[in-house]
Amino acid sequence: MTSTHRDDSQMSRFDREGVRRSRARDAVKAVVLSAILLIVFAGDSIRDAGEEMNPGIGRDIVVAIGTPAGWIADHTPLADAGDAVTSGLSPDSELGEGGFSAETLSGSGAEVPPVTPDAFDPVEIGADPPPRGELETLLVTGDSLATPLDTELARLLSDEGVEVILDPHLASALSNDELVDWGQLSTSQVSEHDPDAVVYFIGANEGYDMEGADGETVECCDQEWAAVYSSRARQVANTFRQDGDARVYWLTVPEPRDPKRQEIADVVNPGIEVAAQPWRSQIRVLDLAPTFAPDGDYTDSIDVEGESTIVREGDGIHLNDVGSQIAAEQVLEALGRDFDY
Numbered sequence: 001m002t003s004t005h006r007d008d009s010q011m012s013r014f015d016r017e018g019v020r021r022s023r024a025r026d027a028v029k030a031v032v033l034s035a036i037l038l039i040v041f042a043g044d045s046i047r048d049a050g051e052e053m054n055p056g057i058g059r060d061i062v063v064a065i066g067t068p069a070g071w072i073a074d075h076t077p078l079a080d081a082g083d084a085v086t087s088g089l090s091p092d093s094e095l096g097e098g099g100f101s102a103e104t105l106s107g108s109g110a111e112v113p114p115v116t117p118d119a120f121d122p123v124e125i126g127a128d129p130p131p132r133g134e135l136e137t138l139l140v141t142g143d144s145l146a147t148p149l150d151t152e153l154a155r156l157l158s159d160e161g162v163e164v165i166l167d168p169h170l171a172s173a174l175s176n177d178e179l180v181d182w183g184q185l186s187t188s189q190v191s192e193h194d195p196d197a198v199v200y201f202i203g204a205n206e207g208y209d210m211e212g213a214d215g216e217t218v219e220c221c222d223q224e225w226a227a228v229y230s231s232r233a234r235q236v237a238n239t240f241r242q243d244g245d246a247r248v249y250w251l252t253v254p255e256p257r258d259p260k261r262q263e264i265a266d267v268v269n270p271g272i273e274v275a276a277q278p279w280r281s282q283i284r285v286l287d288l289a290p291t292f293a294p295d296g297d298y299t300d301s302i303d304v305e306g307e308s309t310i311v312r313e314g315d316g317i318h319l320n321d322v323g324s325q326i327a328a329e330q331v332l333e334a335l336g337r338d339f340d341y
Contacts, residue, residue, distance in 0.1 A: 121284075135162050136162065144168065144170045149331075175220070196339065206268050226270065234274075241282045254288045255297065304322065310322070
């Protein structure tokens with residue numbers, strides 16, 4: 001008996017059905033046709049890609065192919081048709097306004113202001129600090145939080161020949177301009193005293209309703225209120241910095257005992273940070289939280305030289321004499337970065 005080998009590939013079914021099978025030369029024809037279409041539709045892309053490659057044999061090969069391919073594509077209308085068909089996949093498609101340009105980055109004709117070098121504290125980014133100036137006049141101001149910090153700073157700096165101006169305004173607030181308008185007061189303080197540096201400590205009385213940009217009343221303490229508060233703080237900060245000629249040391253509000261006051265402080269302190277952002281090279285935000293609320297919660301006493309020491313007044317808001325001495329040391333440390341005295 002003669003055995004017949006079974007063709008498990010089942011390729012013979014093409015012959016039975018009269019279907020033509022592709023041969024090697026058909027594959028070659030397909031490759032050639034694809035190459036021709038690629039040259040006609042994308043020859044310019046091959047040329048451009050080769051020109052952007054780093055020098056080497058790979059670039060030489062692509063340029064050798066891309067140069068004539070690009071010439072062919074340039075002289076046929078099919079390349080433009082291909083670009084139009086595939087434009088939806090291109091990262092260079094028209095996206096409308098707002099792209100990076102010299103105009104938008106400079107701020108001209110754009111709503112977004114440019115970021116300037118003043119926004120960076122040189123020390124924080126590892127750059128060389130500017131030469132230290134001579135501290136002759138220091139203004140200490142704010143609300144009742146600024147006392148007795150002001151007298152403590154005056155005591156510490158009096159022997160150094162520094163004139164310390166004590167000008168706190170009790171019961172004042174940035175969010176309440178009926179008693180004291182800090183926009184006006186800061187201007188008059190700078191005009192009268194021309195300080196080299198300003199220590200500003202305010203926030204014990206915040207939380208008042210304010211007028212928003214649209215003239216409507218804004219109640220504490222959502223994002224809209226925070227934005228209005230920070231805008232007022234930024235105006236005062238800009239006045240105190242005197243076009244970059246002075247330095248400002250703005251102390252944050254230590255965690256209050258009263259939960260309602262805590263909610264306000266939790267908005268005021270970020271508002272101070274945001275207000276100072278355009279001029280961090282001249283405005284130092286001194287965060288008192290790590291010192292007076294080391295665990296993130298209010299405490300009457302902290303560790304001072306190994307002993308638990310009361311640093312708050314009985315109202316749970318203000319610093320007492322010891323607390324003010326500690327805050328004054330932090331101010332002096334910051335002053336020492338910028339001034340000789």
